[in-house]
Amino acid sequence: MSITKTAFLIIIVLGLLVPFAHAENIKNVGITLDIKIDSLVSETNKYLFSTPLTGNTINYTVDGTVSNIRVFDDSQQLDYALNNNTIQIFLRGSTNTITISYDAADVIFRSDSVSHFFTEYMFDQDVNLSVQLKLPAGYGIYQNSYKPANAIIGSDGERIIISWDEYGNDVLFSVKYTNLGGGNNIILFIVAIIMLAAIIYLYLHSRKKMREEFISGFREDEKKTIEYLEQRKIALQSDLQKEFKFSRAKATRIVMKLEEKGLVRKQRYGRTNRLYWIKK
Numbered sequence: 656m657s658i659t660k661t662a663f664l665i666i667i668v669l670g671l672l673v674p675f676a677h678a679e680n681i682k683n684v685g686i687t688l689d690i691k692i693d694s695l696v697s698e699t700n701k702y703l704f705s706t707p708l709t710g711n712t713i714n715y716t717v718d719g720t721v722s723n724i725r726v727f728d729d730s731q732q733l734d735y736a737l738n739n740n741t742i743q744i745f746l747r748g749s750t751n752t753i754t755i756s757y758d759a760a761d762v763i764f765r766s767d768s769v770s771h772f773f774t775e776y777m778f779d780q781d782v783n784l785s786v787q788l789k790l791p792a793g794y795g796i797y798q799n800s801y802k803p804a805n806a807i808i809g810s811d812g813e814r815i816i817i818s819w820d821e822y823g824n825d826v827l828f829s830v831k832y833t834n835l836g837g838g839n840n841i842i843l844f845i846v847a848i849i850m851l852a853a854i855i856y857l858y859l860h861s862r863k864k865m866r867e868e869f870i871s872g873f874r875e876d877e878k879k880t881i882e883y884l885e886q887r888k889i890a891l892q893s894d895l896q897k898e899f900k901f902s903r904a905k906a907t908r909i910v911m912k913l914e915e916k917g918l919v920r921k922q923r924y925g926r927t928n929r930l931y932w933i934k935k
Contacts, residue, residue, distance in 0.1 A: 680704045680705055680706055680708070681702055681703075681704060681705075681778060681780070681782050682703050682704060682705040682782065682783065683702075683703040683782065683783040683784075683785070684700065684701070684702055684703070684776070684782055684783070684784050684785070685700070685701040685703075685785045686698070686699070686700050686701075686776075686784070686785070686786045686787070687699040687786075687787050687788075687789075688772075688774075688786065688787070688788040688789065689789045690763070690772060690788070690789060690790055690791050690832075691791060692791040692792065692793075694760075694762075694763040694770070695758050695759070695760055696758065696759045696760075696762050696763070696772070697723075697756070697757075697758050697759075698756065698757060698758075698759055699754065699755070699756040700754070700755050700756075701752060701753075701754040702752065702753045702754075702755075703751060703752050704750075704751050704752070704753075706751075707749035707750060707751050708746060708749060708750050708751070708753070709746075709748075709749045710746060711745065711746060712743055712744060712745055712746060713743075713744050713746065713753070714741050714742070714743055714744070715741070715742040715743075715744060715753075715755055716740055716741050716742070717740055717741075717742065717757070717759070718740060719740075719759050719760065719761060719762055720759065720760045720761055721737075721757040721758065721759050721760075722757065722758050722760070723756075723757055723758045724737065724742060724755070724756070724757040725755070725756045725757070726742070726744050726753070726754070726755050726756075727752075727753070727754040728746065728747065728748075728750035728752060728753060728754075729750045729751060729752050731747065733745060733746065733747060742755070762774075768833050768834065769797050769831055769832070769833050770794075770831070770832050770833065771829070771830070771831045772788070772829070772830050772832070773802075773827065773828060773829035773830070774827075774828050775825070775826070775827045775828075776825070776826050776828075777824065777825045778824045778825075779824065780824055781822055781823055781824050782822070782823075782824065783820075783821075783822055784819075784820075784821045784822065784823070784826055785818075785819070785820050785821075786818065786819045786821070786828055787816060787817070787818045787819075788816070788817045788818075788828070788830060789811075789814050789815070789816050789817075790814055790815040790816075790817070790830070790832050791814070791832075792813050792814050793834060793835055793836060794814075794815065794832045794833065794834055794835060795815055795832060795833065795835045796808070796815060796817070796830065796831070796832055797831040797832055797833040798831070800829075800830070800831035801817060801829060801830045801831070802827060802828065802829040802830075803819055803821065803826070803827075803828070805819070806818060806819050807819075815832075817830060876899065876901070876905070876909060877909050877912065877913070879899055880895060880899070880909050880910075880913065881913070881918070883895065883898060883899075884913075884918075884919060884930060884932040885932055887932070888931070888932045889929065889930065889931055889932070890929075890930050890932075891924060891927050891928070891929055891930070892906055892907075892910060892921070892927045892928040892929075892930055893926075893927040895909075895910075895930070910928065910930060917933065918932070918933055919931065919932060919933065920933055
C-alpha cells in the first residue's frame, strides 16, 4: 500500500505486517469525520477485511498530531502503542474488523473566513469507501465547494452532514466551509431594509390617503387656499386675494371656514388679517 504526504491532509495508511495479512485483504472502509468548532477533527475509521486478520500485531500509520486514540476489533477494545506516527495494535485473536478512533489537530487550512478540509485515501486495490463528514455547528458549505461532486448533503437539525459512497483505490475528499453567522447577518440586514421600506411605503400611502380624504371635503378655491397657506405658513389675507383674484368677501368666507375647521388662526394686521397655518 502506498500513499502521498501533503500538508493539511489527514492521511490514512494501514500497513499490515507480513505474513499476517496484506493490503489486498481490505474490503470496505467506513470513515466518519467530525470537525469541531475549534478545528479539531474527530475521526473514526472502520476497516472490514475479506479474510480474518491473525497474528500478534498490526501497524497503523497516521500523519500529524493525534490524541484520544481508541482501537477495537469485532468485539472488544484493543491495546496499542504509539511510536512517532505509527500505532502498533495488539490483536487478541483473529478479527474481520479493526476500528480506530482519534482526534487530529492542525489539519484544517484557512484562508480569510473560509476553512478547507481535504483528505486523500489511496489503496493498492479498489475498495468500497463510505465517508461521512460533519461540519461544525453554525457552519455551511462555501459556494458548493466539495469533492467528489456526487455527495449527499443532509443535516441532523443542527449540523451539515456530507456523505459519499465511492469505489476505487485513490479518492480525494475536499470541503470548503464558512461560518454562517456573517451570511445570517447579511440576510437579517436585507430583511430589515425590506421591512423598513415597507413601513415607509405604508406610512406615506396612509398619509396620502388621509390627505385625499381630508381635502375632498373642500371646494376648489378652498383647496387652493389650503395649499397656499401650507407652503407659506404665514400670509396676509390681502396677499391671498391678489394671488387668486378673490374678492374680499370670498377671501373672508374661505378664511372663516378654515378657522372653524381649526386650520387657520387670524390676527388683525392693519386693514387686513395675518393668517397663521396651524400644523396638523
